[in-house]
Amino acid sequence: MKIRRYMGSNTQEAILKVKMDLGNEAVILNTRKVRKRGLLSFFAKPMVEVLAAIDDDISTKKETVKKVETNKQKESSTQKEINFKTNSEQKEEKIDVLENKVNNMETMLKKIYEQFQNNTGSAPASTSTSAPVSAPPRQEKTERPYSKVLMQFYNNLIKNEVEEEIAKKLIDTVSKKIGDTTSINDAASMLYSLISGILGKPETIGLKEDKKPTVIIFVGPTGVGKTTTLAKIAANYSLNLRKNVGLITADTYRIAAVEQLKTYAEILGLPVNVIYAPNEIKDAISLYADKDVVLIDTAGRSYRNKSQFDELKALIAASEADEVYLVMSSTTSVRNCNDILQNYSFLKDYKLIFTKLDESQVNGIILNTKFRTGKNLSFVTTGQCVPDDIEVLNIDKMTKNLLGSIS
Structure with a gap:
């Protein structure tokens, strides 16, 4: 049985050294904190000493396994060199077949894309399964897409759980009145006026003046x-x-x-x-x-x-x-x-x-x-x-x- 000591700044570091040297089969015999020798050791953080052991048979088996694996790797490398030329020829043939298939697929996708554009007048939507937090509003074919500024305000309304129909009406109104090229301040001012107008002036309890409750x-x-x-x-x-x-x-x-x-x-x-x-x-x-x-x-x-x-x-x-x-x-x-x-x-x-x-x-x-x-x-x-x-x-x-x- 081999018995060795390992030092580390903490227990985890010392045990890691044990595993790297002796492997997972090592047995921890003792763990303790020790100080370095010398006057300065009083001011230094104590080290952790781990005493570990491993059976000689396990150690010998490990070395044997390593040798066997090394020999296998050498044999595999030699075999690869022998078959390299044959495999290269086969790969070239497969590459030619794949290139033909890719070319055919590109032609087919191009036809589908052109047909889709002719039917809808716009490019197909992304097939990604991860949708954005707030999708753009559905617009008719005759409508222009919103500008970046208006789209940002639309997304903010949707994130605040304003119904899509209401948010769209608000943005459409701004787009028609002051256009899509408006500045952020103008768009914000217009939307502020529209929303505050909808919310109206709050009313509290109206007390009677005839002395009745x-x-x-x-x-x-x-x-x-x-x-x-x-x-x-x-x-x-x-x-x-x-x-x-x-x-x-x-x-x-x-x-x-x-x-x-x-x-x-x-x-x-x-x-x-x-x-x-x-x-x-x-x-x-x-x-x-x-x-x-x-x-x-x-x-x-x-x-x-x-x-x-x-x-x-x-x-x-x-x-x-x-x-x-x-x-x-x-x-x-x-x-x-x-x-x-x-x-x-x-x-x-x-x-x-x-x-x-x-x-x-x-x-x-x-x-x-x-x-x-x-x-x-x-x-x-x-x-x-x-x-x-x-x-x-x-x-x-x-x-x-x-x-x-x-x-």
């Missing part, structure tokens, strides 16, 4: 944060605007929903009334005749459950609310957003609140929803803190976020 009802899908949003608005109107606020909840289906609103009401010092059926809503509102604002919380209802959704419709109708707020999460996908809007289209008039802006990296849903519905935007929420994390939507900031930057 303004009744507001909050509706929307499950999980969007209606109760927390209502509590934030209640806190703002009660603490900051010094208004008398009354709360009503019809969300008796969700676990602890009533207790959640009661907790907020207790902290804010506001009265809260619980109703269990649509026919109770008018009596509950009448109890707050001396209030400035009455806020009504509803349960999230799935439009797929017809009976529950019909109950929500009945509650909204019975409340005769002055204002209706449709609350939506900014994390909702485009498809789900369109489904929600379609199923809440029974509402005659409403305003839009978007929650969870802090959880969403893109805000295309806000522009998409405003474009599809034409309803006024209002508040947005940016966190869970009551009453701080709520504000009126900043149109300037939102428009700039949607446009993105041009590199």
